[in-house]
Amino acid sequence: MNRHIKNYALVILFIALSIASYFMGFRPGVVVYSNFGEFFMEMVSFIPFLFIIIGLFDVWVPKEKLQKHVGEKSGIEGIVLVIFLAMLQAGPLYGAFPVAYILHKKGASVKNIFIYLGAFSSMKIPMLGIEIGYLGIEFTILRTLISLPLFIIIGYIMEKIVGRDFKINDVRA
Amino acid sequence: MLNNTIIFGIFTVAVLIASLVLDKNKTVLGLKRGGRMFFNILHPFLNILILISVALFFIPSALIAEYLGANSGWPGFIIAAIIGSITLIPGFVSYPLAATLLKQGASYGVVAVFITTLMMVGVVTLPLEIKYFGRKTAVLRNAFNFVAALIIGIIMGWLM
Numbered sequence: 001m002n003r004h005i006k007n008y009a010l011v012i013l014f015i016a017l018s019i020a021s022y023f024m025g026f027r028p029g030v031v032v033y034s035n036f037g038e039f040f041m042e043m044v045s046f047i048p049f050l051f052i053i054i055g056l057f058d059v060w061v062p063k064e065k066l067q068k069h070v071g072e073k074s075g076i077e078g079i080v081l082v083i084f085l086a087m088l089q090a091g092p093l094y095g096a097f098p099v100a101y102i103l104h105k106k107g108a109s110v111k112n113i114f115i116y117l118g119a120f121s122s123m124k125i126p127m128l129g130i131e132i133g134y135l136g137i138e139f140t141i142l143r144t145l146i147s148l149p150l151f152i153i154i155g156y157i158m159e160k161i162v163g164r165d166f167k168i169n170d171v172r173a
Numbered sequence: 174m175l176n177n178t179i180i181f182g183i184f185t186v187a188v189l190i191a192s193l194v195l196d197k198n199k200t201v202l203g204l205k206r207g208g209r210m211f212f213n214i215l216h217p218f219l220n221i222l223i224l225i226s227v228a229l230f231f232i233p234s235a236l237i238a239e240y241l242g243a244n245s246g247w248p249g250f251i252i253a254a255i256i257g258s259i260t261l262i263p264g265f266v267s268y269p270l271a272a273t274l275l276k277q278g279a280s281y282g283v284v285a286v287f288i289t290t291l292m293m294v295g296v297v298t299l300p301l302e303i304k305y306f307g308r309k310t311a312v313l314r315n316a317f318n319f320v321a322a323l324i325i326g327i328i329m330g331w332l333m
Contacts (some may be wrong), residue, residue, distance in 0.1 A: 150325065
């Protein structure tokens, strides 16, 4: 309970100040609130749907199974698989480092590990859903299509430069 | 906006029905997971919406258009790239911010640089990344991604 109050402290304060602004006729407060109202409506118009999809996705797609086999595949198949695995993930980039460690142990190439990190950073399906909602499908598709070859190139360059003495440490937080 | 909502809604309902027909228990589990993820992001999301609402009141859109707009040229790209690299804003929160910048007159290219550097380059998380990959690899990865983000922005600005 305490945690919830802490998490929503700013929201509660904001609502209280908005109500006060309304009754006292404090115009800046009302303007800020109407900005917020617009953003809020925008958000509730698609974010709940998105999370239903993400949740269902999570139970239907066998992520662990895929992870096990990524290391064995090489060539184009390996690249496609590693990108697909990355797209199924969620969370910030530093959350991908432990997965990179596992992939490395399972035999994924240096190139594929960096392609994984690239795809993880900007092609996660939940993120793409939000991006489409806010910036439009055209922006999202173009950005993804431009990013993809760059990640693959970075993968090749990284393998060339650091490939020989590459290692990943198992860092436990 | 409304059209998007309807399309998204119909798609979601269709997926939900298909999932229910295939496996009821799995579907319930999926909905629970989705719900939990939603509530995990809800308060940071609302907080950022509040901050943007307040910032919008104080920052005139002319200023955003001047520094991040189509005519801002290189400085706009560099500002966006540096802010995107050093701040640690969760991805889902960066999109409403990016959409607001666009509405206020920032160019597509600048916004693309901002969100791509946010996603791919992490100065704050660099020490952690070094622990995993070693200094040389971590610094190189960030440097290459920084360059890639600029390229993405330039092409996006040129296409859109």
